[in-house]
Amino acid sequence: MRAVRVVLVLALVVLVAGVVPTRGQQRMNLQFWYSLGGLDGQVVAEMVNKFDAEHPDIVVEGVFTGSYPDTARKVIAALAAKTAPDLGLIPAGPLWASQKGGTSILPYARGPNGIDMRDVFEVFWEYNSYQGQVYTMPFNNSVPLMYYNKDLFKKAGLDPNRPPATWEELVRYARALTRDVNADGRIDQWGLNMHGGKHWYFEGFLYQNGGRYITSDTSRVIFDSPAGVEALQFWSDLVRRHKVMPPGEQAIASRQFVTGQLGMLFRSSGGLASLLREIGGRFELGAAPLPAGPKGRAVTIGGAMLVMFETTRERQQAAWELIKWMTEPLNAAEWATKTGYIPIRRSAIRTARYQEFLAANPLYRVAPEVVRDHGYAKPQYWEIGTADEAVQQAIEQVEFGRATPEAALRGAAAKVNAEIKQRPQ
């Protein structure tokens, strides 16, 4: 019995000794939350290790925080309890950074240890702003692209090197690709479908038709404008009039595509690597910008950003050091080649590393061009969760013929605007 007690006491001593910081070395411990899993998360973890090795005075503890919504929940709890980390790779970052407990990177980006802000695509700064002020650093960004099956194009008599460039062509191509292969009276090869998050592609149609999602002061959503109704009407026609897109099958769109049952797929540029792997060489993949609408080409960008939280001056300087390092041209290029996300800086695209990568993987050329030529940033606002869900429901109602585009969008907008009215000022 005594022996047991001695062991217990010893164990306690060891435990306590382990907790008390060893004096002498002044290494700063930074906590860094990141919301990317899969291969992307592994690349973030590798980058953090590399930063640690190059910065003996800073130790970064990278903590994976789950999906975007899970991370948002964690940030809310942490801000309320004042236990936020030093920095994070977090969606809707400008909203959090503008809160009590968050802080803007701007003084650091513009300071003596700053960066050339003009090197970063302007649209990314817009995406990282809240109410006109830059709060966060762009990091992983993507745009929706149109992927297509070149083999099916050839079979349908379409030029595989000339994907549809307008809405009219999109319909024509999709019609040629929609087929009942085994003649059982049911369509088993569709012309077009879209992967997941319907609202993102609707935003594309909306902007391509000259409409906007929300006013720039975020006081009111305006996706139910005539431009919006027309955009959703186009969507509805794809499903109900031309019958080239199956209703309500977005969740299995990528599966249909990689198994050769779908001609064209709208999906994030971030999905390219995954598509290539899952296709496994069964057919030749093509990638192109979304077709132009009546007002030309347009898409809205998505992704998460590097957010800094309010700590001490020294800690924030160290956090900025990490942010700056992660977005340096070479590291940004490395990140982009390993994940397929878009390089945020012009100089990153010019690096030999990235140019070699593009030469070997030409499909990756499309996304940066889309950002440069017609990428738009939707304003950051608090009701985004409600809005995206309401729009998705509206699209679903229209796809199944339960509401007209006008009625569906009006209902969705009313719901979101009611919530905006309750926003605490």
Next chain:
Amino acid sequence: MNRLVAVAPLPTLRTGRRAVIHLLLLGGAALMIFPFIWMISTSLKDIGEVFTVAPKWIPSVLRFDNYAAAWRAAPFGRFYLNSIIVAVAVTLSQLTLGALAAYAFARLQFPGKDALFLLFLGTMMIPDQITMIPAFLLMSWLKWTNTYYALIVPNMVGAFGIFLLRQFFLTLPRELEDAAKIDGCSRLTFFRLVLLPLSKPALAAVGIFTFLHNWNSYLWPLIVTSTTSMRTLPVGLRFFVAQEGATQWTLLMAASVFVMAPVLLVFLLAQRYFIEGVSITGLKG
């Protein structure tokens, strides 16, 4: 008591009916096992073979290295340890405290008993999401975030276990306790030597549910811990799921297999008690 008698063997079943029942059960079992087989099949595939038009049940090349790669992708050894510590501690605590509380609610007389019981039941109606932030603030105030305390203490008592055990205790004859008292048993001795052994099936059920619930728990551990070394297995599984692109399906399935293995083990072990418990209570009927 009738409920307990009903589970006695069914001797008078004709062969025809028995065959039909067995066929139905076999169909149900096949349906249940389908996702498991698919999981194991995918865990052994090359990523290029995961999505094919005619589903491929047997991979053309068996990639056993998926398991090694999945294990290395995150500190799963540590996650395992954490999950076992938390799930075992919570299950033991819920069984002990739950059985004591259930006994009190079933057999003792004290003022406010019904109101208190209702209050416990009421906690089952409140979604976790609502209490999450206040609970997190409390943990933070106690400086318990990122410790085993935060993972274990808030789950030490569960209304579901208390409710289930109380209902079960009520079905046991009061005469047992009276007889025990006459033989000189204290309440606690009766509880320990008579009531608990008779309640094995109910305890096994509560144990399985509690263990499973805590083994699978994701959001609370994610929110309340902020270092990789304090994370549990479900958070580990998330490491393979990408936001926009490269979800590592084969590794995710391989990891799911080894995350699920202990649960199957617990079920197989507890299943024995189910049957044992049923036979004991059956005798008494």
